[in-house]
Amino acid sequence: xxxxxxxxxxxxxxxxxxxxxxxxxxxxxxxxxxxxxxxxxxxxxxxxxxxxxxxxxxxxxxxxxxxxxxxxxxxxxxxxxxxxxxxxxxxxxxxxxxxxxxxxxxxxxxxxxxxxxxxxxxxxxxxxxxxxxxxxxxxxxxxxxxxxxxxxxxxxxxxxxxxxxxxxxxxxxxxxxxxxxxxxxxxxxxxxxxxxxxxxxxxxxxxxxxxxxxxxxxxxxxxxxxxxxxxxxxxxxxxxxxxxxxxxxxxxxxxxxxxxxxxxxxxxxxxxxxxxxxxxxxxxxxxxxxxxxxxxxxxxxxxxxxxxxx
Amino acid sequence: xxxxxxxxxxxxxxxxxxxxxxxxxxxxxxxxxxxxxxxxxxxxxxxxxxxxxxxxxxxxxxxxxxxxxxxxxxxxxxxxxxxxxxxxxxxxxxxxxxxxxxxxxxxxxxxxxxxxxxxxxxxxxxxxxxxxxxxxxxxxxxxxxxxxxxxxxxxxxxxxxxxxxxxxxxxxxxxxxxxxxxxxxxxxxxxxxxxxxxxxxxxxxxxxxxxxxxxxxxxxxxxxxxxxxxxxxxxxxxxxxxxxxxxxxxxxxxxxx
Numbered sequence: 001x002x003x004x005x006x007x008x009x010x011x012x013x014x015x016x017x018x019x020x021x022x023x024x025x026x027x028x029x030x031x032x033x034x035x036x037x038x039x040x041x042x043x044x045x046x047x048x049x050x051x052x053x054x055x056x057x058x059x060x061x062x063x064x065x066x067x068x069x070x071x072x073x074x075x076x077x078x079x080x081x082x083x084x085x086x087x088x089x090x091x092x093x094x095x096x097x098x099x100x101x102x103x104x105x106x107x108x109x110x111x112x113x114x115x116x117x118x119x120x121x122x123x124x125x126x127x128x129x130x131x132x133x134x135x136x137x138x139x140x141x142x143x144x145x146x147x148x149x150x151x152x153x154x155x156x157x158x159x160x161x162x163x164x165x166x167x168x169x170x171x172x173x174x175x176x177x178x179x180x181x182x183x184x185x186x187x188x189x190x191x192x193x194x195x196x197x198x199x200x201x202x203x204x205x206x207x208x209x210x211x212x213x214x215x216x217x218x219x220x221x222x223x224x225x226x227x228x229x230x231x232x233x234x235x236x237x238x239x240x241x242x243x244x245x246x247x248x249x250x251x252x253x254x255x256x257x258x259x260x261x262x263x264x265x266x267x268x269x270x271x272x273x274x275x276x277x278x279x280x281x282x283x284x285x286x287x288x289x290x291x292x293x294x295x296x297x298x299x300x301x302x303x304x305x306x307x308x309x310x
Numbered sequence: 311x312x313x314x315x316x317x318x319x320x321x322x323x324x325x326x327x328x329x330x331x332x333x334x335x336x337x338x339x340x341x342x343x344x345x346x347x348x349x350x351x352x353x354x355x356x357x358x359x360x361x362x363x364x365x366x367x368x369x370x371x372x373x374x375x376x377x378x379x380x381x382x383x384x385x386x387x388x389x390x391x392x393x394x395x396x397x398x399x400x401x402x403x404x405x406x407x408x409x410x411x412x413x414x415x416x417x418x419x420x421x422x423x424x425x426x427x428x429x430x431x432x433x434x435x436x437x438x439x440x441x442x443x444x445x446x447x448x449x450x451x452x453x454x455x456x457x458x459x460x461x462x463x464x465x466x467x468x469x470x471x472x473x474x475x476x477x478x479x480x481x482x483x484x485x486x487x488x489x490x491x492x493x494x495x496x497x498x499x500x501x502x503x504x505x506x507x508x509x510x511x512x513x514x515x516x517x518x519x520x521x522x523x524x525x526x527x528x529x530x531x532x533x534x535x536x537x538x539x540x541x542x543x544x545x546x547x548x549x550x551x552x553x554x555x556x557x558x559x560x561x562x563x564x565x566x567x
Contacts, residue, residue: 206400212385212390
């Protein structure tokens with residue numbers, strides 16, 4: 001509870017900066033709009049105004065700056081506008097009894113969540129299996145690790161359309177599977193790295209001790225390496241699920257997608273509706289926050305039950 | 311009866327700075343029921359020697375037998391319990407479950423596990439702490455739990471590598487006393503590595519003084535102290551005489567270079 005005040009302070013600062021930024025960001029759009037409505041703007045015409053800095057425009061036309069906070073299609077919407085749009089596409093939809101409307105973010109968020117969870121499951125599985133291979137086999141360590149690192153240097157936005165095209169070529173219909181693959185692609189790496197560290201966490205003396213018991217490889221894995229890796233695993237899972245969400249949204253961006261938060265962002269961009277972009281963005285952030293918080297809670301309970309709570 | 315026998319044992323580590331002779335020409339017999347201490351400065355090979363007995367290191371020359379077999383066979387027959395300097399309890403297991411760890415691995419039944427955990431906890435005076443997690447215990451109690459873990463499967467040999475090295479002197483005195491009582495009750499053969507002269511003299515029936523570069527035995531002292539040893543035996547002339555001989559042995563073998 002002690003962390004509430006600092007968090008709120010940071011939030012207040014961010015919102016404050018945001019509100020301050022809205023005026024310069026929107027002044028050109030606002031002036032264009034009032035000029036079309038017949039008001040006098042200095043200088044006249046949107047083309048000459050491009051030569052003038054936003055600060056000068058704000059000074060020259062201070063009476064119109066306020067309009068920047070109430071535009072339909074602002075360059076930068078205010079937090080309140082984003083909040084209203086979020087409510088309109090979620091809570092208001094529920095109130096109207098149409099929570100699953102394709103115009104609402106609940107439907108699109110659910111589409112994104114599904115792919116994220118599939119990708120997270122797949123990525124976690126691959127990450128853990130890869131880590132086990134790397135810890136137990138020097139060959140795997142030498143061959144697998146460089147590829148894992150290289151895989152993360154390839155921009156996912158370049159890879160995503162290819163994965164979608166390739167998966168449709170091999171007869172996979174819809175976006176679900178390729179999106180989950182892209183999501184897993186981003187998610188497996190933090191899990192792999194964290195698990196390698198976790199499985200190697202036991203000290204030499206602890207491994208020696210099991211050797212004095214003549215314990216089998218499986219016994220030392222299950223009784224020592226695996227439990228010792230649990231704190232590392234949870235830390236990686238929290239990074240991994242956020243990466244999986246980003247992967248899914250990237251997978252929804254290439255042209256043609258019609259559902260999912262990524263598609264909403266893309267469509268918002270194409271149709272020039274910034275509010276749709278921003279509300280989808282915030283919906284994604286809320287989703288990521290909820291998923292990480294959930295994992296954090298599971299971590300607390302698990303470590304507490306294991307007696308490893310800190 | 312000879313339990314551990316080393317003949318002309320060599321162990322050379324190959325390092326980037328050239329070979330390091332951790333052990334050179336080490337010969338020693340340990341009889342059943344002996345309490346043998348290994349003392350010497352860092353690098354004298356005392357821990358390496360202990361690890362050879364435990365099959366945790368492979369000698370590069372000479373021979374060593376444990377219970378008449380190779381260390382590997384002895385290890386597979388679970389002939390010894392090993393206690394490390396760090397208690398090394400699993401933080402995710404309670405004290406009881408830590409002690410039953412070797413029992414689980416060795417396939418004892420649940421009832422047998424519970425019975426042995428209770429018995430060894432009593433032996434190290436930790437009854438009632440079975441359900442506690444390691445972090446809830448002091449360093450000395452943790453080390454006692456780790457001794458209980460080594461005792462749980464009734465191996466006749468106990469190999470202890472500076473088990474009390476990280477503890478303060480008051481706790482150490484207390485644990486030394488307890489260890490002697492435990493040794494008297496269980497009639498185990500104990501090989502014990504230490505840095506401390508009083509500890510070595512107080513505990514041992516036989517003190518092996520070692521020196522480094524190369525690691526070798528410079529003196530073997532048979533203790534003349536009775537097996538029954540109250541703590542204040544450490545002020546007797548007899549005790550001080552043995553301690554003096556150990557100190558001389560350490561000085562002779564160690565040029566303080």
